[in-house]
Amino acid sequence: ARQWGHERLLFRVIVLGDAAVGKSSLLRCFTDRPGGGPGGTAMPGPTVGVEFYSRTILMPPTGKAKLQLWDTAGQERFRSITKSFYRSAAGVLLVFDLTNRASFEHVPEWYHEAAGDRLPAFVLVGHKCDLVDERAVSAEEAGHLAATLGMAFVETSAHSNLNVELAFQTLAGGIQQAL
Ligand code: GDP
Numbered sequence: 001a002r003q004w005g006h007e008r009l010l011f012r013v014i015v016l017g018d019a020a021v022g023k024s025s026l027l028r029c030f031t032d033r034p035g036g037g038p039g040g041t042a043m044p045g046p047t048v049g050v051e052f053y054s055r056t057i058l059m060p061p062t063g064k065a066k067l068q069l070w071d072t073a074g075q076e077r078f079r080s081i082t083k084s085f086y087r088s089a090a091g092v093l094l095v096f097d098l099t100n101r102a103s104f105e106h107v108p109e110w111y112h113e114a115a116g117d118r119l120p121a122f123v124l125v126g127h128k129c130d131l132v133d134e135r136a137v138s139a140e141e142a143g144h145l146a147a148t149l150g151m152a153f154v155e156t157s158a159h160s161n162l163n164v165e166l167a168f169q170t171l172a173g174g175i176q177q178a179l
Contacts, residue, residue: 009065011175012088013168016072016110017095018103022127024051025158026095027069030168031055039068057172065172086114091121091175093167096142098126098155099134104142111149121174122151125167130157 015023031037036055051071059065070089086092092114096103107124114120124146126137139155146153152174154167 009059009063010068011065011090011172012068012070013091013093013171013175014070014072014085014089014114015093015095016114017125018097018100018106018110021095021097021100021103022158023095024071026093026125026127026156026164026167027053027071029158029161029164031069055168057169059172059176065176067168067172083116086116086120087118089114089120090178091123091171093123093125093171094151095125095127096137097128098137098142099128099131101136104137104145107145108149121171121178122149123167123171123174124149124151124153126153126155128157128159129155129162130160 015027017023031053033055035057037053039052039054053069053071054066055069056064056066070085094107094110094114096107098104104126111122114122124142126139126142129135139153142155143153152170154163154170156163156167158164
């Protein structure tokens, strides 16, 4: 096992899911505070230019970790994300829109794309939970899918700043466990 001490670790996290589910909004919400901010643009593979952000978080009991957070920057529309992009990730935040049933039904496809031979940590995120009246996916069925795929489920809202920290902290905990 690794020593945590005062070591600073760097983990690469990718945020995945259908277009317009709110991936960029989640990332901006999470990084728009001390220790966070935009990172720039990088080219992890031959065809993808992705935006990235970073944020330093506390990893109990005593450590800190820097999360380098990669956005697919619109590439998800064309399904042109390369295998090398997925392989570079320690964790995946798999996001769907609670008001968009199709984005939920695509979750298994995203999971199988990202889960290669070396399995990263995953958290399933049901986003836009502030839109209570437009909800199209129940917490129960999302929780059931998450359990089937072996991951935690968190409902978030960037607009109401609800559970955004929790989603990333849960993922960081999963990454830590997998080390
Ligand atoms: P991406 O394509 O997955 O990166 O999605 P964006 O972050 O660009 O968001 C797509 C749309 O969803 C935008 O119009 C956002 O304002 C909206 N959106 C994002 N997060 C939330 C949220 O928490 N609540 C609501 N109601 N709308 C959101």
